[in-house]
Amino acid sequence: xxxxxxxxxFRRMGEFLELREDNPFxxxxxxxxxANIESLSEPLESVYRKGGIPALREIPGIGEAIAEKIExxxxxxxxxxxxxxxxxxxxxxxxxxxxxxxxPKTAIMLKKKLKIDSVAKLESAAKKGLLKGLxxxxxxxxxxxxxxxxxxxRHISRALLPVAFEHAFALVNYLKKLKGxxxxxxxxxxxxxxxxxxxxxxxxxxxxxxxxxxGFVKYPEVDRVLARGETKSxxxxxxxxxxxxxxxxxxxxxxxxHYFTGNKAHNIEIxxxxxxxxxxxxxxxxxxxxxxxxxxxxxxxxxxxxxxYIEPELRQGQGEIEAAKTGKLPKLIEIKDIRGDLHVHTNAxxxxxxxxxxxEAAKKLGYEYIAITDHTVSSRIASGLTEKELLxxxxxxxxxxxxxxxxxxxxxxxxxxxxxxxxxxPDGILKQLDVVIAAVHSKFTMNKKEMTDRIISAxxxxxxxxxxxxxxxxxGSRDPYELDMEKVLKAAQGTGTFIELNAHPVRLDxxxxxxREAAKMGILIAINTDSHTxxxxxxIKWGIAAARRGWxxxxxxxxxxxxDKLLKKLRQKRGK
DNA sequence: GCCGTTTTCGGCCCGACTGTTTTCAGTCG
Numbered sequence: 001x002x003x004x005x006x007x008x009x010f011r012r013m014g015e016f017l018e019l020r021e022d023n024p025f026x027x028x029x030x031x032x033x034x035a036n037i038e039s040l041s042e043p044l045e046s047v048y049r050k051g052g053i054p055a056l057r058e059i060p061g062i063g064e065a066i067a068e069k070i071e072x073x074x075x076x077x078x079x080x081x082x083x084x085x086x087x088x089x090x091x092x093x094x095x096x097x098x099x100x101x102x103x104p105k106t107a108i109m110l111k112k113k114l115k116i117d118s119v120a121k122l123e124s125a126a127k128k129g130l131l132k133g134l135x136x137x138x139x140x141x142x143x144x145x146x147x148x149x150x151x152x153x154r155h156i157s158r159a160l161l162p163v164a165f166e167h168a169f170a171l172v173n174y175l176k177k178l179k180g181x182x183x184x185x186x187x188x189x190x191x192x193x194x195x196x197x198x199x200x201x202x203x204x205x206x207x208x209x210x211x212x213x214x215g216f217v218k219y220p221e222v223d224r225v226l227a228r229g230e231t232k233s234x235x236x237x238x239x240x241x242x243x244x245x246x247x248x249x250x251x252x253x254x255x256x257x258h259y260f261t262g263n264k265a266h267n268i269e270i271x272x273x274x275x276x277x278x279x280x281x282x283x284x285x286x287x288x289x290x291x292x293x294x295x296x297x298x299x300x301x302x303x304x305x306x307x308x309y310i311e312p313e314l315r316q317g318q319g320e321i322e323a324a325k326t327g328k329l330p331k332l333i334e335i336k337d338i339r340g341d342l343h344v345h346t347n348a349x350x351x352x353x354x355x356x357x358x359x360e361a362a363k364k365l366g367y368e369y370i371a372i373t374d375h376t377v378s379s380r381i382a383s384g385l386t387e388k389e390l391l392x393x394x395x396x397x398x399x400x401x402x403x404x405x406x407x408x409x410x411x412x413x414x415x416x417x418x419x420x421x422x423x424x425x426p427d428g429i430l431k432q433l434d435v436v437i438a439a440v441h442s443k444f445t446m447n448k449k450e451m452t453d454r455i456i457s458a459x460x461x462x463x464x465x466x467x468x469x470x471x472x473x474x475x476g477s478r479d480p481y482e483l484d485m486e487k488v489l490k491a492a493q494g495t496g497t498f499i500e501l502n503a504h505p506v507r508l509d510x511x512x513x514x515x516r517e518a519a520k521m522g523i524l525i526a527i528n529t530d531s532h533t534x535x536x537x538x539x540i541k542w543g544i545a546a547a548r549r550g551w552x553x554x555x556x557x558x559x560x561x562x563x564d565k566l567l568k569k570l571r572q573k574r575g576k
Numbered sequence: 577g578c579c580g581t582t583t584t585c586g587g588c589c590c591g592a593c594t595g596t597t598t599t600c601a602g603t604c605g
Binding site: 017023024025026027028029030032033060061062063064065066100101102103104105106136138140141144188199201226227228229230231232233234244246259260264267268269270271272274275280281282283284 | 577578579587588589590591592593594595596597601602603604605
């Protein structure tokens with residue numbers, strides 16, 4: 001079982017207990033355990049193998065009861081307590097609670113009164129007018145449920161970061177022009193630069209909240225107003241994205257921005273810490289008793305709690321507060337630290353521009369080097385190069401190096417890892433390249449062991465420098481393939497192979513937890529754009545965002561090295 | 577169910593909005 005499977009089970013346990021109106025703190029305990037398991041870099045199974053129940057209990061949020069449940073799951077592959085509840089509340093029934101505005105109480109009532117146990121049944125009951133007359137159900141509530149079902153159906157997938165950014169950018173500009181609005185800034189998962197965005201959160205600073213809210217709900221893109229109060233409002237935009245707005249005064253800005261930026265786990269942890277220190281944190285400031293002691297600046301919250309400033313990308317409740325207590329926060333990588341791009345395509349395979357055009361574009365960004373890494377013969381769809389074509393391309397790189405001054409163009413290839421683990425070119429060809437990237441482009445459905453073996457055998461090839469887009473996921477369209485990442489990282493560590501964090505906004509793997517793990521193991525990460533046009537070099541910002549969420553520093557990143565050191569690193573594996 | 581240089585028992589983050597409730601429950605972030 002994967003960590004995500006354990007987390008899923010415990011999260012579901014929380015939902016079961018919520019439906020049973022169990023102790024709310026018990027529910028939170030399960031949620032917390034699930035979240036902590038999810039952010040663990042080591043597989044739970046291996047934690048258990050090494051240290052049994054005592055080792056499990058060292059994980060925050062896991063105590064006696066949950067540790068025993070994990071043991072039961074590992075030993076028997078099932079959990080009695082879970083099975084029992086699963087029968088009572090099947091998955092389809094649980095889905096009812098993902099309809100906006102419909103929570104556990106209503107779901108239970110619907111089940112009791114009308115035997116409704118799925119969104120589909122709820123929809124047909126609503127259409128038939130069966131909801132009328134149920135407890136707490138009148139015109140407006142029924143109408144809201146109907147709209148909620150529509151929203152639920154339309155909005156199952158989350159928005160990619162760049163898409164959400166565009167929406168937020170336009171909206172913020174609109175809000176800033178409203179009367180009395182001093183400031184409008186994106187917060188929430190957008191400010192944390194999460195790879196996908198559920199809702200857009202925006203904080204507005206104004207001393208006239210009513211008129212700010214008034215202007216907000218009149219934004220031309222607004223399709224539906226979900227809530228409209230004195231200081232907050234929620235709307236759904238025409239393309240289904242929800243936007244939550246919060247209006248606060250200038251003096252609350254820091255506290256409000258903090259409250260609206262961290263995820264739930266981070267905020268709970270901060271407030272818990274404040275409580276332990278005899279203080280209280282809310283969006284209105286930080287308080288000692290009744291006395292407000294800060295909140296104008298975001299830094300107030302951290303400094304008064306004895307913490308170093310935590311960058312927004314780290315506010316995920318994954319150990320950042322503990323690290324901030326002890327001065328152990330990373331100094332996060334920044335765009336300006338990047339000195340080159342090691343994964344670049346040209347019109348020799350499936351790119352759009354020539355080698356020279358790509359090199360000139362990279363030079364404009366201030367890069368010292370790029371590597372030309374077109375596809376290899378097996379990637380027919382991507383017009384992969386034959387050996388002969390590759391050799392011709394190498395000569396073109398030599399010629400380009402002479403013509404384009406001020407940037408070093410490296411010879412490379414993005415070489416397919418065949419299903420049997422062999423590389424798409426023989427070693428005799430690979431050794432003529434400066435940079436060899438290995439990647440899986442076919443047969444994604446292999447089982448975990450086969451895929452792990454396949455990738456490890458590529459890593460073990462002494463000419464392979466970088467494992468590209470290591471999980472193969474495409475956000476919104478393809479799940480990651482089955483892979484034992486722990487083994488892959490160990491192989492990379494043992495052989496001196498680097499791992500790519502692909503900056504394309506639909507890829508963005510390596511995921512954050514593995515970035516952290518790789519960095520801990522001393523594996524260098526290459527943050528590459530995989531550019532197929534000159535425009536795509538700009539995608540580096542999404543890669544940097546993902547890297548920062550993965551706690552990476554400049555020293556962890558391969559292409560933050562100057563060219564001479566980079567070349568030395570690349571040659572190390574070959575024993576030169 | 578978890579957790580502890582105040583506690584091994586008694587706590588557990590904080591606040592806003594809606595709709596139906598005549599004083600508040602349910603839901604959300």
